[in-house]
Amino acid sequence: MTLLPVDAALIRLLALAKPVTESETLPLDGCAGRVLASDLAAKLTQPPFDSSAMDGYAIRTADAHADARLKLIGESAAGHAFDGTISPGETVRIFTGAPVPKGADAVLLQEDAVRHNDGTIGMTFFPEPRRHIRPRGQDFREGETVLKAGSVMTPTRLMVAAAMDHSSLSVRRRARVGLLATGDELVRPGEPRAASQIIASNTFAVATLARDCSADVTDFGIARDTMDDLTGKIAAARATGLDVLVTLGGASVGDHDLVQRALKNAGMQLDFWQIAMRPGKPLMVGSLGDMIVIGLPGNPVSSMVCSLLFLEPLLARLAGQPAPKREAEVIVAKALGENDKRRDHLRARLSRDPQGRLVAEPFEKQDSSMMNVLAQAGCLVIREPFALPMAAGETARAILLRDPETP
Numbered sequence: 001m002t003l004l005p006v007d008a009a010l011i012r013l014l015a016l017a018k019p020v021t022e023s024e025t026l027p028l029d030g031c032a033g034r035v036l037a038s039d040l041a042a043k044l045t046q047p048p049f050d051s052s053a054m055d056g057y058a059i060r061t062a063d064a065h066a067d068a069r070l071k072l073i074g075e076s077a078a079g080h081a082f083d084g085t086i087s088p089g090e091t092v093r094i095f096t097g098a099p100v101p102k103g104a105d106a107v108l109l110q111e112d113a114v115r116h117n118d119g120t121i122g123m124t125f126f127p128e129p130r131r132h133i134r135p136r137g138q139d140f141r142e143g144e145t146v147l148k149a150g151s152v153m154t155p156t157r158l159m160v161a162a163a164m165d166h167s168s169l170s171v172r173r174r175a176r177v178g179l180l181a182t183g184d185e186l187v188r189p190g191e192p193r194a195a196s197q198i199i200a201s202n203t204f205a206v207a208t209l210a211r212d213c214s215a216d217v218t219d220f221g222i223a224r225d226t227m228d229d230l231t232g233k234i235a236a237a238r239a240t241g242l243d244v245l246v247t248l249g250g251a252s253v254g255d256h257d258l259v260q261r262a263l264k265n266a267g268m269q270l271d272f273w274q275i276a277m278r279p280g281k282p283l284m285v286g287s288l289g290d291m292i293v294i295g296l297p298g299n300p301v302s303s304m305v306c307s308l309l310f311l312e313p314l315l316a317r318l319a320g321q322p323a324p325k326r327e328a329e330v331i332v333a334k335a336l337g338e339n340d341k342r343r344d345h346l347r348a349r350l351s352r353d354p355q356g357r358l359v360a361e362p363f364e365k366q367d368s369s370m371m372n373v374l375a376q377a378g379c380l381v382i383r384e385p386f387a388l389p390m391a392a393g394e395t396a397r398a399i400l401l402r403d404p405e406t407p
């Protein structure tokens with residue numbers, strides 16, 4: 001059986017993906033990380049008036065000279081404008097963010113002002129016109145398109161959307177992802193289990209990864225290893241209008257690996273199955289109508305490595321966003337033997353050397369069932385098919401699982 005190279009498999013998977021275009025309207029505070037569905041224009045001008053950038057005195061620069069004794073005629077504070085006009089020889093106490101009164105053309109810094117005993121204001125610095133005044137509309141103007149359709153709503157874009165007086169936004173809906181674990185041996189954490197049963201743990205990693213990619217994730221539970229149960233659960237999941245169905249387990253060649261058969265019976269067009277990678281060889285991809293199906297292998301490490309290499313870029317594509325950049329160059333801390341035909345992904349401890357370079361130390365045991373090792377690993381060192389032996393201290397590409405500084 002020829003195995004499909006990783007890069008070719010990813011290209012074929014992404015060819016199935018159409019970015020989600022349907023939109024929904026959400027309150028602004030629910031829009032973080034979402035993609036704007038249409039251009040967003042300002043509903044107001046900001047600042048709405050010439051405003052002071054400093055605490056001080058609103059003055060007429062024609063009055064700015066060493067002998068000035070300006071008469072204090074009022075105050076303009078943020079939210080409380082001074083209604084009158086400043087005439088020659090007059091000033092108004094002003095605070096940061098307050099409207100600049102009519103007649104004034106500069107703000108004298110409080111630190112540059114002298115308050116005389118008779119209450120008049122003198123100055124030790126003579127501002128030029130417009131000094132410390134933020135002109136009306138210098139940030140944006142009513143009707144101006146500030147955010148383009150397709151922009152991801154980052155904290156700073158949420159800030160400007162709020163400032164433009166939008167309390168809700170039209171954003172693209174999230175990609176809908178369903179997870180279906182399979183296997184008679186599986187129970188959920190906390191459930192009673194027989195001696196031959198284990199916990200269905202993979203769902204938690206895959207769901208988290210998918211949510212981090214902005215997906216709306218539904219867990220469809222655990223299907224037993226029967227055609228009936230699998231068929232019923234696949235149909236129920238599909239009926240919810242998923243963009244992507246991810247099955248976990250039952251992807252290999254054993255007598256109880258029924259997932260592919262059940263999916264084909266339901267009408268799935270198989271796109272590819274079995275990749276030249278370790279772990280994750282039995283990965284399967286197909287389409288069932290508009291729904292993309294990804295069959296992950298059951299071994300926990302395999303399911304996670306396949307999710308990082310395939311599910312994450314797929315969900316980024318559906319969300320119209322670039323895939324997270326996880327690849328980095330690392331120094332391998334120990335010698336590695338030559339590789340066989342499957343691209344390998346070695347779980348490794350990750351640290352920094354005194355020069356700040358990333359150092360990866362592959363774990364001794366690389367069994368794809370070992371979640372404890374995977375949880376300790378900071379990266380996966382990539383070994384291309386037929387890679388030659390490597391000495392300690394050489395560099396390799398790696399997939400980062402987390403920031404090396406994360407405890």
Ligand SMILES: Nc1nc2c(c(=O)[nH]1)N[C@H]1C(S)=C(S)[C@@H](COP(=O)(O)OP(=O)(O)OC[C@H]3O[C@@H](n4cnc5c(N)ncnc54)[C@H](O)[C@@H]3O)O[C@H]1N2
Pocket residue numbers: 181182183185186198199200201202203248249250251252253254257279280281282296297298299300302368369
């Ligand atoms: N004769 C062959 N046997 C196997 C091959 C092969 O090419 N020829 N491939 C092996 C490889 S590689 C992998 S990977 C596994 C994957 O097989 P399946 O996808 O069919 O996975 P299962 O048999 O269902 O489970 C494998 C293992 O993982 C446990 N598991 C399953 N689901 C979960 C879950 N949701 N959470 C935690 N653990 C799970 C399951 O109990 C098994 O121990 O096949 C090899 N075999």
Ligand code: MOO
Pocket residue numbers: 277278279280281282297299301302368369
């Ligand atoms: O390809 Mo499997 O994922 O080695 O255990």
